[in-house]
Amino acid sequence: MSNKNFVDYVKICCRSGKGGAGSAHLRREKFVPKGGPDGGDGGRGGHIIIRGNKQLWTLLHLKYTKHVIAGHGEPGSKQHSSGLSGKDIILEVPLGTIARDPETGEQILEITEDGQESILVSGGRGGLGNAHFKSATNQTPRYAQPGEDGKEEWKILELKVLADVGLVGFPNAGKSTFLSVISAAKPEIANYPFTTLVPNLGMVPYRGHKSFIVADIPGIIEDAHKGKGLGLRFLRHIERNSVLLFMVPADADSIIEQYNILKNELNQFNPELMHKKHLLAITKCDMLDDELMEEIKKEVPSGVPVSFISSVANIGIQELKDQIWKSINEE
Structure with missing residues (x-):
């Protein structure tokens, strides 16, 4: 998917429908001159609903949808007939979408399953007809409830990529190359920082027709949690991964220092990320001889x-896939 087509944040104005008014009708027929109240209830206003769709991977289709307006409920009528409910508006979203209040930042709901539906903004209730207000002391009420007004609210929709494994590393750590080798994904690969500007997903085949999903998260830099580099824009995608694979190149000045910086950035962004399973891959090992390999093994964190x-030389790839599968499936 091209960079311009990956949209993981939209802000939309949602206006739900107004409820229909209840009817104050009194039954009047040829041989029933005083039949009493028979006004029906008004229909409810239309909801704004979001629904999970596993065929979608981005919020691109909502990028230019700034206003979403549901239908109004119809008024009630005679013979206890209720009005029709207003037309609901259903917004299809990819799995992993959350809705937030733009003022407080509070998370309202999240969509994680295909076909899951949640009401984003509810429509106004329809008014009760006069038949509800009949009593022993008021046999012919000539009034009914008006319908409730709809709501007009701004909402933020954010996508957090759903994947089993998230690749975490500085720019040029070899994440995209690794993903291209183990899956059919074709991320852009070049020898300069921030080649990857959007998360890339890859389905990785495993032994016995099994598979797992890997997400290549755009490169993190020091102080990313403060908004530097690509900053907070993509750190949230890591929250949905069950296993985090830290990738540090063998030619790094200090492997343990780079690993600790990456961990600190995630901890500053969301401390709960420290409770996920962590794996560490030392990349670009085709440039190492046995002596250097032994030196680096002394440096790695315990x-x-x-x-x-080495993704290029296909060294250690199957062993790493075995370790990932074990981490995904162990209790």
Whole structure:
């Protein structure tokens, strides 16, 4: 998917429908001159609903939709007939979409399953007809409830990519090359920082016709949590991954220092990311001889599974896939 077609943030104005007024009709027929109240209820106003669609990967189709307006409910009528409900507006969104209040930043709802529906802005209730107000002391009420007004609210829709594994690393760490080797994804690859400007997803085949999904998150830099580099724009995509694969190139000045900077950025952004399973891959190992390899093994942090790989030379790739599969499926 080209960079301009990946949209993971939209702000839209949602206006739900007004409820229909209840009817104050009194039954009048040829042989029933005083039949009493028979006014029906008004129909409810239309809702703004969002629905999960697994065929969608981006919010591009909503990029130029600034206003969404639902239909109004119809008024009630005689013979206890209720008015029609206003037309609902359904916004289809990719799985992993969340809705936020733009003023408070509070998360309102999230869509994680195909076909899952949630009301984003509810329509106004229809008014009750006069039949509801009949009593022993008021046999012929000549009034009914008006319908409730609809709501007009701005909402933010954000997409957080759903994947089993998120690739975390500085620009030029070899994430895109790794993804292109283990899956059919074709991310842009070049020898300069920030080649990847949008998250790339790849379906990775595994032994026995199994598979898992890997997300290549655009490169993080120091102080990304403050908005530097690509900043906060893509850090949120890491929140949905069950396993985080840190990727540090073998030619880094200090592997453990780079790993700790990456961990700190994630911790500053969201401390809960520290509770996810972490793996570490030392990339570009085709440039190492046995002596350098032994030196680097002394540097790697303890307490995290470490793999030495080269995507270009296909070194250690299957072993890393085995480790990823184990981490995804262990309790």
